[in-house]
Amino acid sequence: MTADSSSKIPFSLKPFEPCTGYSICGLLKYNRASLSIKLQINGNIDALVIPALSSRQQRISGLWEHTCFELFIQDTNERGYREFNVSPSGDWDGFTFSDYRAGMKELEMNDAPVVHIERNSGCFSIDATISPVNLSSVHIGCSTVLEHAAGPLWYWALAHGKAKPDFHDAGCRSIHINCAE
Numbered sequence: 001m002t003a004d005s006s007s008k009i010p011f012s013l014k015p016f017e018p019c020t021g022y023s024i025c026g027l028l029k030y031n032r033a034s035l036s037i038k039l040q041i042n043g044n045i046d047a048l049v050i051p052a053l054s055s056r057q058q059r060i061s062g063l064w065e066h067t068c069f070e071l072f073i074q075d076t077n078e079r080g081y082r083e084f085n086v087s088p089s090g091d092w093d094g095f096t097f098s099d100y101r102a103g104m105k106e107l108e109m110n111d112a113p114v115v116h117i118e119r120n121s122g123c124f125s126i127d128a129t130i131s132p133v134n135l136s137s138v139h140i141g142c143s144t145v146l147e148h149a150a151g152p153l154w155y156w157a158l159a160h161g162k163a164k165p166d167f168h169d170a171g172c173r174s175i176h177i178n179c180a181e
Contacts, residue, residue: 007029007030007177008027008028008029009027009028009029009030009175009177010025010026010027010028011025011026011027011028011142011158011175012024012025012026013025013026013039013142013143013144013156013157013158014156014157014158014159014160015154015155015156016154016155016156016157016160016164016165017154017155019043019146019154019156021043021044022041022042022043022044022146022154023041023042023043024039024040024041024042024144024156025039025040025042026038026039026040026142028140028142028175030133030135030177030179031135031179032134032135032136032179033131033132033133033134033135034129034130034131034132034133035071035073035129035130035131035133035135035140036127036128036129036130037069037071037127037128037142038125038126038127038128039069039125039126039142039144040123040124040125041123041124041125041144041146042122042123043122044121044122045119045120045121045122045123045124046121047148047149047150048067048124048146048147048148048149049066049067049147049148049149050067050088050119050124051066051067051087051088051089052088052089053088053089053090053115053117054089054090054091057089057090057091057092057112057115058091058092058112059091059092059093059094059112060087060091060092060093061093063085063086063087063091063092063093064085064145065145065153066087066145066147066153067087067088067144067145067146067147068085068086068087068144068145069085069086069087069088069126069128069142069143069144070083070084070085070086070141070142070143070144070145070167071083071084071086071130071140071141071142071143072084072140072141072142072143072167072168072172072173073133073135073138073139073140073173074138074139074140074170074173075136075137075138076136076137076138076139076176077137079098079099079100080096080097080098080099080103081096081097081168081173082094082095082096082097082107082133083095083096083097083107083168084107084113084130086113086115086126086128088115088117088124088126090112090113090115090117092112092113092115094106094107094109095107097168100168100169100170101168110132111131111132113128113129113130114128114129115127115128116128135177135179136178136179137176137177137178137179138176138177138179139170139173139174139175139176140173140175140176140177141157141158141167141172141173141174141175142157142158142175143155143156143157143158143167143172144156144157155167157172158172158173158174158175159171159172159174160172
């Protein structure tokens with residue numbers, strides 16, 4: 001999937017293992033300076049562990065251990081990439097990597113992502129805007145971890161290419177955008 005300049009890209013995520021009765025679709029909106037992602041989860045939302053939006057959103061590590069939305073951005077000609085994690089609570093985290101799961105450093109961000117959520121019994125949506133991101137020609141991966149009330153974590157991504165879920169795998173970054181001037 002490829003797009004140029006300022007654009008909107010619809011997508012859907014695929015579960016690593018079958019998750020009967022659930023679906024996740026999204027819309028990626030971007031320009032050179034900012035990136036917004038809206039994800040909508042359809043299904044029995046009451047059976048999922050989804051934290052409420054916090055009045056004090058903050059940087060927190062380990063978000064991926066619970067319901068969390070992740071975004072991976074890799075410049076086309078680079079080995080390194082950036083990872084953004086956003087919880088439905090509005091808590092967030094970000095990292096840079098010099099290569100596949102190597103050289104991890106905390107990503108310096110002046111502004112926390114702006115997060116909005118909507119929830120009803122059959123649908124949950126989260127809209128997160130991250131800026132600045134300084135996009136040029138990049139590959140993007142969108143993924144989600146869903147925590148079920150019965151205990152298991154479900155892993156969703158644009159694509160899965162390994163024997164176990166691995167959102168860091170470059171094969172998961174299947175959206176290509178070009179914001180080069």
